[in-house]
Amino acid sequence: MRTFWELTKTSFQRHLTYRAATIAGLVTNFFFGILRAAIFVALYDQQAEVEGLSLQGAITFAALAQAFIGYLSLFSWYELMNSVYTGDISSDLLKPMNYFAFWLAQDLGRALVNILLRGLILMAGYALIFDLIWPRSSAQILAVLIGIALSWLISFAWRFLINLSALWTPNARGILRFTFVFSWFFSGFLMPLRLYPDWVRAISRFTPFPYMLNSVVEIYLGILTGPEILLSLLTQLFWALALVAAGQLVLRAGVRRLVILGG
């Protein structure tokens, strides 16, 4: 366990030093959030509420979606794939530490830097120009915090899983790019899921993606209440555990066929 926190700490410090990348990310995310918000304003026109989502809620949704990009590494994450192709995976597998935990610890450091330096600053920036919704009760804040933590675990376990495809194919980048688009669509990143036709939402329920973003934002906005919140968090927990377990199984199968060439 100590190694885990040490790894998290060094990863945290390493990502802290990528200052130029953080600022560039901030500026770009901020810009796109403003464009997304403008699209909601134009779509809503005179309607106060659509499918339980108010215009103010939709704008807050757009802000939160941008704030989550860095935290969940929503656009791309090829680190494990690259380590397979460079051969670094061989020494990583030899480390006296569970391979999943080895990457989990590093991603935790990365995620923490991003939620502190990008997520929070973005939300503060949006608060200056938009009238955002904020959680009301301490119970709601607690539920949001648990939801945010679980969304990271789901996101990481899923990224770990799809990166393992590099153990089978020499060209995993194409597969990864493809699956990332899926996550943008079904997580609600591109558009809040409740605004889609019902059949799209029905499909999304069979995937873990709504629990990476959409469900947490709905708790945040107060759309989900009481037992719905509990159910949402439990479903998140289920997907997190299922994806972690799937990752372990796939890793075991992949390592069995992994051949490392000496050099």
Next chain:
Amino acid sequence: MQHALNLYFRLIGVQIRSQMQYRASFALELVGTGMIALFEYASLALVFERFDNLGGWTLGQVAFLYGMSEFSFGIMDMLFGGFDPSFFGLNVRRGTFDQLLLRPVNITAQVLGSEFTLRRIGKIIVGAGIFASALALSPVAWTPLKALLATLMAVSQVAFFGGLFIIGATVTFWTVESIEVVNIFTYGGSYMISHPMHIFPAGLRQFFTYFIPAIFLAYYPALYILELPDPFGMPAFAPWLAPLAGLGVLIAALAFWRFGIGYYQSTGT
């Protein structure tokens, strides 16, 4: 010139052949690139069931802008991939750009030929499909002038974003790191012109009118072709400024590129 052209086509030919070597993986990449464009568009198109218009524009009218912009950006990305700031910046950092400079061939032709990604065809096809759906949803009363303007739109958008890529690439001579803020103008600009520009905040819109003339590449020509009123009261020739904006940016970018090469002092790697 003839020599440079021959070399350019040869460089591209080599890349096409190499990318076609792994058919299955190429097919996957092609479909993947197309799906990215398709899902992004679907996220907007699907909510029209609940809202039925975007700032007064129907889905067919928005699809006209969106399809055109995806189509042109895909073509631009394929032709000007060598100037993609993130790709080009890597060449500057690694010093591989120095190798190109040592060869006795036109440098611009070499950079243009250094990256030609065939999978972008996926995005181009989806863009064309969205554009076709636009014409089906809200038919255009075509005239020769409108057809000419639609063609000019596509050409100007390719030239415009190609120019922005070249500017972004040239900036890396000074910054060495590729500056991601350029993405705001390229991807952000492309995102904006895919939507009716009047929905964006006035400050942003004016920036993309007077500083970066993106509004003339899509919005104004679309107003003319779709016969929609102009909410900003620009002169009647505004739709015809598209080629001026597109080629103007490209020519300015090439001049800046020439200047940048003169300044360039390698990283020493």
